[in-house]
Amino acid sequence: MSAVILTGRTFVRVLALVAFVGGGTPLARADAVAELAGFSIFPKADLAELSKSESKPVRSGSTGNARYLSVQTAYVVPGPPAGVLAKMRSWNPARYPELKVYLHSESATDFSRLQSAPANSAISYLVSATAQQSSDLQLSAAERKQLAGAGTAGAGGMAGTVAGFWAKILGGRAQAFASGGSAAQPPYENATSPVRPSDELSGLLRGQEKIRRQFAGLLDGTGIGRGGGSLKPDMYWELLNADEKGVLTLGASYDRTGAGGSIQVANALYYASGGYYAGITLQQLWPVEIEGRASALVWRGDMISSASVGSLRGIERIAAESTMIKDIARVVALFRRDAAGAR
Amino acid sequence: MLEAPSPDGPSDPLGFEVEVQSSYVGGGSVEREGIDVDLDNEWNFSARLLILPRTPVGILRLGAEYEIYDFDIPDNIQVPDRLQALMFIVGLDTKLSDSLLLRFEARPGFYSGDKIEGGDFNVPFLLGGTYLYSSTLQFVFGIGVDFEGEYMVLPGGGVRWKFAPQWVLNATAPTPRLEYEVNNHLMIYAGGELRGKNYRVDNDFVGDPGDPGDLNNAIVRYLEVRTGAGVAWKIGDVGKLSFEAGYVPFRSFNYHRTEVRWHSDGGGFYGAATLKLAF
Numbered sequence: 001m002s003a004v005i006l007t008g009r010t011f012v013r014v015l016a017l018v019a020f021v022g023g024g025t026p027l028a029r030a031d032a033v034a035e036l037a038g039f040s041i042f043p044k045a046d047l048a049e050l051s052k053s054e055s056k057p058v059r060s061g062s063t064g065n066a067r068y069l070s071v072q073t074a075y076v077v078p079g080p081p082a083g084v085l086a087k088m089r090s091w092n093p094a095r096y097p098e099l100k101v102y103l104h105s106e107s108a109t110d111f112s113r114l115q116s117a118p119a120n121s122a123i124s125y126l127v128s129a130t131a132q133q134s135s136d137l138q139l140s141a142a143e144r145k146q147l148a149g150a151g152t153a154g155a156g157g158m159a160g161t162v163a164g165f166w167a168k169i170l171g172g173r174a175q176a177f178a179s180g181g182s183a184a185q186p187p188y189e190n191a192t193s194p195v196r197p198s199d200e201l202s203g204l205l206r207g208q209e210k211i212r213r214q215f216a217g218l219l220d221g222t223g224i225g226r227g228g229g230s231l232k233p234d235m236y237w238e239l240l241n242a243d244e245k246g247v248l249t250l251g252a253s254y255d256r257t258g259a260g261g262s263i264q265v266a267n268a269l270y271y272a273s274g275g276y277y278a279g280i281t282l283q284q285l286w287p288v289e290i291e292g293r294a295s296a297l298v299w300r301g302d303m304i305s306s307a308s309v310g311s312l313r314g315i316e317r318i319a320a321e322s323t324m325i326k327d328i329a330r331v332v333a334l335f336r337r338d339a340a341g342a343r
Numbered sequence: 344m345l346e347a348p349s350p351d352g353p354s355d356p357l358g359f360e361v362e363v364q365s366s367y368v369g370g371g372s373v374e375r376e377g378i379d380v381d382l383d384n385e386w387n388f389s390a391r392l393l394i395l396p397r398t399p400v401g402i403l404r405l406g407a408e409y410e411i412y413d414f415d416i417p418d419n420i421q422v423p424d425r426l427q428a429l430m431f432i433v434g435l436d437t438k439l440s441d442s443l444l445l446r447f448e449a450r451p452g453f454y455s456g457d458k459i460e461g462g463d464f465n466v467p468f469l470l471g472g473t474y475l476y477s478s479t480l481q482f483v484f485g486i487g488v489d490f491e492g493e494y495m496v497l498p499g500g501g502v503r504w505k506f507a508p509q510w511v512l513n514a515t516a517p518t519p520r521l522e523y524e525v526n527n528h529l530m531i532y533a534g535g536e537l538r539g540k541n542y543r544v545d546n547d548f549v550g551d552p553g554d555p556g557d558l559n560n561a562i563v564r565y566l567e568v569r570t571g572a573g574v575a576w577k578i579g580d581v582g583k584l585s586f587e588a589g590y591v592p593f594r595s596f597n598y599h600r601t602e603v604r605w606h607s608d609g610g611g612f613y614g615a616a617t618l619k620l621a622f
Contacts, residue, residue: 061355061397066621067580125508136527192579244479244508274527307527310580311621313358313395314402315436315446315473322441323478329441 032286039214051076051290055332057325064207067310070303081263081285084296087339100241108174108235111167117158126246140186181223182270200278200305201225222254224268242275261287276306358395359622370611384415401437426542428454444473456544463543479505483515491541493599533572568593585617
């Protein structure tokens with residue numbers, strides 16, 4: 001048989017986590033839906049149906065670079081946007097084993113929990129890569145020099161010296177972001193040519209012009225794809241599983257309230273030790289009434305940049321997109337379940 | 344519910360794939376009715392160009408491929424000294440759901456012996472699917488259809504399982520492999536490859552001197568099984584260069600319509616190099 005059989009060779013586990021973050025007078029349904037149609041890939045939405053049905057993320061095209069993937073979804077959650085935003089802020093993806101987020105911390109300075117990383121094959125890989133000074137680790141040349149003191153891989157979990165090394169790297173990068181936005185991030189100099197996370201973030205936004213315009217008022221005040229902005233971010237770090245490998249990430253979230261009680265949220269993954277270069281999750285929440293109940297219509301757009309996606313074509317690319325879609329659907333389903341139950 | 348996504352969103356970059364492969368097999372033979380034919384030298388070369396435009400229904404696969412096998416064997420025997428195929432590729436990669444992906448690919452073209460002739464035209468095609476059970480486990484299934492084949496429909500498939508951070512069991516036909524990712528840029532693997540196509544030999548194919556012309560224009564199925572190991576380097580964001588070596592335990596030439604079958608009677612060693620670029 002001369003068949004070329006289909007195989008998805010590479011899969012990118014998407015930032016499933018993206019710590020969700022964040023009243024007024026409810027907008028008329030038509031206003032919210034019209035605004036949604038104006039910048040998203042959803043020209044129409046039936047809010048009553050959205051409140052009952054599962055969220056169905058769909059792929060969004062992305063101009064600019066083959067290593068970008070983008071997915072959008074929309075759903076309805078009971079409660080006004082401010083309340084939903086509060087639930088997003090307190091939502092912890094590490095509580096759900098299926099999301100493979102091992103540690104989640106709302107801090108940019110305390111990395112002591114790295115010592116309590118679980119013992120599994122993904123973490124063992126990260127520890128081993130650190131001890132062996134692997135070129136897979138996304139570090140600057142200056143950070144790479146510090147790898148020599150990162151110690152050796154111990155049995156299970158993350159040994160003290162390895163955790164100490166990463167605490168130093170993450171702390172330095174978080175501090176750089178707080179003071180100078182993603183533009184202050186050192187490049188990844190493990191690749192053939194250096195990769196700047198800030199360039200990736202701005203590239204992701206350039207590839208989604210309508211979305212960038214919709215969120216321009218918020219993004220202009222952030223450090224996403226640029227220098228430090230006027231808004232103060234909520235910063236966090238995570239230890240997660242990306243393609244069965246342990247990955248450390250740094251993120252920052254911003255939000256602002258807009259006209260008619262809508263809220264915009266921007267979340268950037270501005271550092272990852274591997275798996276992807278950078279990622280952005282943008283969300284907008286509109287107040288709507290569904291069957292007489294105050295609710296929030298939520299639009300969510302996820303964009304990632306990953307080297308492993310760059311060489312995927314055809315069915316392998318569709319497989320990577322589908323994996324990202326399923327990951328986001330899982331995250332949204334868990335959040336909606338929690339949000340509805342917590343009312 | 345959400346209406347179908349708007350078509351006026353950003354458009355994806357146009358994808359291109361180029362793959363060039365060359366290999367050599369030294370040694371081995373085939374046999375029929377007590378007669379051995381040595382296959383001392385086999386040269387194989389293939390080149391493929393694919394354009395992959397994104398459409399609302401999926402990613403099209405449009406392109407062309409040329410492949411040639413040259414065998415260093417004596418004249419006037421029933422084993423052809425050259426098999427070549429010049430084909431277009433017309434296909435579609437799409438999905439029925441976020442878990443079920445499909446590929447249809449037809450390869451209309453000329454599947455010939457020494458000379459490419461109009462009568463060599465054939466349109467084999469395949470229909471396959473991948474079930475994404477999870478990000479680490481996928482099941483693959485499919486059929487290959489060739490109206491010139493002894494069996495018009497042949498099934499295939501397998502499983503792809505990433506069972507450890509750096510290990511993948513890619514047990515899918517026609518190239519089952521066990522892969523180990525040394526790092527993001529280097530992969531080593533061991534496995535096999537099943538190569539097979541149906542060709543129409545020339546109109547003036549001499550064949551058996553005792554019965555000249557008996558195989559003129561006949562369909563021959565060439566089958567080759569390779570087992571070996573290789574190393575693949577990722578070159579930047581767009582390229583991959585692979586080198587592979589191993590053993591060819593089985594080759595056969597089967598004129599199934601005339602029941603003339605040349606079976607493998609000894610294997611040979613092979614080496615192969617492949618360059619793949621994706622833009």
